[in-house]
Amino acid sequence: MINRQIVICMACIMLLACLLPATLMAHGGVVEEDDLCIIKVNYLRAHFKIYQPRVAGHEQYCEDLPVASESVFVMEYQHDSLSSMPIDFRIIRDVTGKGRFARIEDVEGIADIDAATVFYRPAALEPDVYTVLHEFAEEGDFIGIVSATHPDTKKVYAAVFPFEVGFTGWGYWPFIIGLLIIIQFQYLFMSGRLKRWFGAAPVLACCLVLSPGVAEAEELVVTYSTPDGPVEINRMHSWVLHVATAEGEPVTGAQIEVDGGMPAHNHGLPTRPRITREIGDGDYQLDGVRFHMGGYWEIVVSVTTDAGTETIVIPLTL
C-alpha cells in the first residue's frame, strides 16, 4: 500500500516535471508537439526551427537561443498553400513588457513598430521552405512576427512568438528529471516489474508483426522487359511492361502510373518515368526509367482498369 502511494507520488512529480517545460514553451505562435516545434499561423502550420550554425552547428532550437550570434530561422511548411502566400518576417525588441506572454494584440498596440524592429524581411514568396538569417547584435528579449497574406482573399494571418536570446537554460530541471527517472527505474527494478515487462516484450512484438500480415490476393500480374539491354545504374532506360490477369490474359487499355524508390533510403526514383504508349497485347512502353545507386529498389505500378485500381510492386536489386 505504501509502495503504491510512493508510485503515485512519483508519477505526479514526473508528470509535473514533464509538463512544466511544455507549458513554458506553449506560448505565442510556436508550440512543441510530439518533439516537433510547430509554428501556427492561424490554421496554417509549419515545422519551425532555429539554428545558430556558427556556434552550435546542427543543433536545433525551438525558440530561445543561447547566445547572440548568426541565427537561421527555418519554416518547413506543413500546408502547401504557404508556398503560394507572400510571407513577411519581423523581429522586434520586446517593448510590450509582457515577456513570454506577449500576444498579437500586444504587438498590434505598439505605436512605432519600426523603431523596435531589429530585423525585417518584406513579404516574399518562398516555395518549399522559408528561411531567414539574422545576426543578433545583443542578448535580450525579442518577439518574432510572421505574417502570411492569402493570395485571393488578401486576409493576413499572423503568428507571434516571444523568445529570449542569451537564454540561461533550464537550470537544474534536467538534473532533477534525470534523478527522478533513476529513482523510478530503481523502484521498478526492485519491484521486479521491469523483468516482467521485458519478459513479455517479445510476445507483444510477435502479435504486432503477425496481425497485418495477411496479403490481399492479386488479380493482375505485371512483368517487365528491358529491350535496350540489362538494367544498369545512371542510364536512362526504356522498359516494356506487360500487364496480364492472373490467368495470363493480356490487359489492354489500362491507365498505368509508375513510381518507386529505395525503401531503405527513404527516397524515390531520380526521374519520373511514365507510360508513353500502349504497344498492344498487354504491352506498354515505359520511358524515363533511371536508377542512381546500387541496392534494393521497388517499382510501384498502379494499374487502373474498369475493374478498379490495383498496385503491383516490382522488386529489383541492382
Place this chain on the structure above:
Amino acid sequence: MNPDRLRITAAVAVAAVFASIWFLRDVEPAPWSDAEILLLQSLWLENLPELPPDPTNAVADNPQAAAFGQQLFLDTRLSANGAVSCATCHQPARRFTDGLGKGRGIGQSKRNTPSIVGTAYSPWLYWDGRRDSQWAQALSPLEDPAEHGSDRRSVLQVVADDERYRSTYEGLFGVLPELSAADDAYIDSAFANVGKAIAAFERTVLPTASRFDEYVAAAVARDTESQQSLFSDDEVRGLRLFIGEANCMQCHNGLLFTNNEFHNTGALSAVGEVPDKGRATGLTEVMRDPFNCRGEFNDDATPICDELDFARSGPELIGAVRTPSLRNLDGTAPFMHKGQLATLAAVLEHYNEAPDAMIGHNEAEPLGLSGRELQQLEAFLGTLTAPYRSQFDSM
C-alpha cells in the same frame, strides 16, 4: 603478496599484452571476393564509354570549334572589367577549380567552383543542375554580375572585333552581321554559338587513369604482387570501406565516382547565408532556361529531351545538390557546395555523423566509423589523383 601469486599475475599480464598485440596487429587485408571485384570494375576508368554525342551542339566534335572554345575559355576580354575569364575560377593548373570556398570573378560567386573535367558525361551542370548542357552552362557565367559581369552583345562584340575570332566564328557558324543592327533573336543565337564553341573545348577535358585504376587492373588479374606494390594496407582498407560499410557508392558510383544526381547530405549553411535550396530552385530554373534542350537553339532537328521530360520534382530536392566526382580531389579544397568544409577529413567526419539537415531531409545515415577508418578512407581517396587530359594540352 605471496611470491607464487605474484609470478602468476605477472605471467598472466605478459600473456594479456601479447594477446592484445596479436589481436590488434595489422592483419593483411583479405583478398577481394568476386562480388567486390565487380564493384571495383564498376569504378574502373578502363570501362569509361566513349564520349557521348551531344546532338544539341552541331560543333560539339569539331576540332576548330574546340580550339576556338579554348581561346574563349582563356580570354579575359569576355568580362566587364577585362580581368575575368572562365579560367579565373576554372584554373587548369588546379584541376579547373580555384582553391576558394566560393568562386571569385568580378564579385563573389554563390557557390564553390566545380571542376569541368569529365562534365561531358553529366546530364546536369552546376551544383543545382540549373543547366542541362555544357554549352548552356558556359553562357551563364558570362552574364552573371558576380562572375564575368558582361552581356551577350558585349561578348559578341569581342568576337566581331578580333579578326581571328571573327573568321573562325564565320567559318563555323556563318556570317556575323553588324551587331548594332542585329535583332535580339539573332544575338541570342549567336550567343548560343559562343557557348557551343566553349563546350566543344570543355568536352575534350577528361580524366586519366589513376593509381586506383592500375590497382583495379591488378585486382582483376588477381596479381597480388602488383596490388601490394600499388596500394598500402590502409588504402586497401579504405577502398573496402568505400565500396562497403561506408555507403559511399550509394552516390559516388560509376566510373567518375558520381551518379550526377541530387542529394541532400545535411551540410551546414555557409557563413552569413541561409541554407541553399539546391535542386529545388535549380529544377525550376533549368525548365525555363531559353538555352535548354527544348529551346530553339538546340541544333537537333528532332530534339530528345528525356532529362527534362522525366525530371523529378518534389520535397526530396529541397537542399539537394549534385554529387561531385571524387576523381582528383587533390588541391581542390575546400569542399561542399559552398566550400563549408576545409579538409577532406572534415567531410568524412560530416558523413560519419550525418546530422539532421537544416532544410529538407538528410539522406545519409550515421556510419559509426572509427577515426582510424576515416583516415583509411581518406588515404584511399588520395589514390584517385591523376592528371586530366585534353586534346589541347597547351594550357
